[in-house]
Amino acid sequence: MRRLLPLAAALSTLALASSAVAAPKHKIAFRLDYHAPDASTGCPDAEELALMMAGEFGYLVVRNDVSAVLRVDVRRVGRDFEAELSAPDPSGNGREWHYRTDKQGTCRELAYDVASVVRIAFGPRAWGSETPPPVLAAPPEIEVGRPEIRPLPVRMPQFLATLAPGSQAPTAGTTSEGTPFQVTAALGPVVSPLGLPSVAVGGQGMVEVRWPRFALAADMRGVATPASGIGPRDVPARTSFWSGTILPCARASIVDICGAAAIGRMTFHLEQPGSLSLSDGLLVGFGARLAARWSFAERYSLLFFGEGIADVRSVVFETVNPDTDQTREEWRAPPVRLSLGALFSIALSE
Template identity: 50%
Template sequence: MPRRLASLAAVLCGLTLASPALAAKPKVAFRLEYAPPTPADGCPDAEELALLLAGEFGYLVVRTDVSPVVRIEVRRVGRSFEAELWAPTAEGAEPWHGRTDPQGTCRELAYDVATLVEARLGARAWGSEAPPPHIAAPPEIEVQSPALHAFAFRPFESLAALVPQAAASITSSTSNSEEPPFQVEAAAGPAVSLYGLPGVAVGGSGLLGVRWPLFAFFAEVRGLITPASGVGDRDLPGRTAAWTGSVLPCLALKHVDACGVVSVSQLQFDLGSGYDVTASDAFSVGFGGRVDGRIRLSERFRLHGYVDLNMQLRSIVVALDPTESRNAVTDWRSPLFRITAGITVSANLLE
């Protein structure tokens, strides 16, 4: 309420002090359709926006007795606000549509909106010519009073246009449903280990996490197994399975997630009775990064493709069983570096 009173006082002061030359200039008039975001987050209401427009044009440009409509929609973009504008055009002309630059607060954006509308429809738009007929204000019926004739100003009508009861045609539309500030995502798909195990391993992964506009956090479980039998240079008969659990804090860009990876893994070797696995039973901890590109399939589903690079803190050793040989012989030592790729399909669980 104090902001509205301050705006009202500023507009009335400007109208009262306006010169006869300004009052004699050709004018435009339009109705206003205004759609602020939900919640409003400090945005001015339709009446306050009408006052800001009056301050830019130098007169009461928003009226209830005309047909042209200026439509303004405000939406959140991350932590900022931007507005789209539609202005009336002559019959048969291409509709005009504009968009503001993002602003940190909705009230700052309202000043940009008023300036953009005035630049499009105000006196600067046509120079010394008369305004186009489709937005020209109807002729005013001047009050036959010497005190008011020089200013072409009718205070009672001006005040009536500013009070809330007279603003019935200034409609404010809001969305019935408020979008949540985050998304809960679940994803699953095939994966393949390209380097780091005794051979190429295939399997799958499942992932669950939360996504905000600029950040995401996920937890993943992955299982892989080498299809072909053979471990080490001598192709020891057996297969290798790898189980990995990871957490991924991510920077969420427009089409790519750039993630850090912290993982714990367990390798399982099925080699028969003649061989053994040393070094803490094949348990390891790793750190690395992931690049995850995504393509939007629908409002709810997205297709992802990722490459995961992970550095292990220790190697896993496969050796001859010391009970059968006085000196254990290493048959395979895992590299510290692992490369995994995969494809997943994710779903927004809040849709």
């Protein structure tokens, strides 16, 4: 069942590519010599890896009727996986091309990287000319036409007419899902050293959808200041802050670089009710997050991040003197809120 999603996505990609008007004029092909640890490690088999590459190129690039060979040797490095690749050089100089991938926490993520690397290294931009080198060029496709059927003077029965060339019923439409994705959920602690009246601690939960090159996440966070005291006069009050954030991310090896759009509300809890004059705690802000992911098992990983959010407007905390009815600004939120955190992440699907 774990293979159904990537197989279906790759097959639908192939179906779209075969029907596209702007199909590639020149193609390459090679045999696949694939070595990987046993299936219990989560590594895809050779057929599934070939379909991943077909999804990258838009056509079947792995064939058995060619002489060029792409060798992929996957091995464990501690708890991670890496691969050694070799094939005829795409520039056609007669030498051998070699490449070692970055380490990945799961063998399936490594397979996605292998397919992307092969597409970049052997795509049209790597040839240096309009046609691929002869050693990589795919054999010409021979189209076998159907025998011509001459019209008969009598009318063909309806049930036979459906079998005539060009009259087949349309096939079901294919979906344009693109590459397979992974859904993860995460929980963990968070610290806000800047943005509230004092250091705040709390927790957050996050749901994320991850593709090979990008990701989209949404998180909900709640923090509070353990210490009482706001502003230079240490007004006896504590602060809590709840927020939700949308994070579109670009993936680069083990690092995610994300934009952030956040909305939240800051609440002040006074020990002496009635002395608060102004506390408009609604915040909207935009910023960025930098996160590093360490995959220590096939489905489990740790995520460490730092985040900065610039708020569109500042929160102001004012009090009123009950004797004179005069207001006083006790604290104004800084323009940027900083947060640091760690999350324990589990893959819900692949």
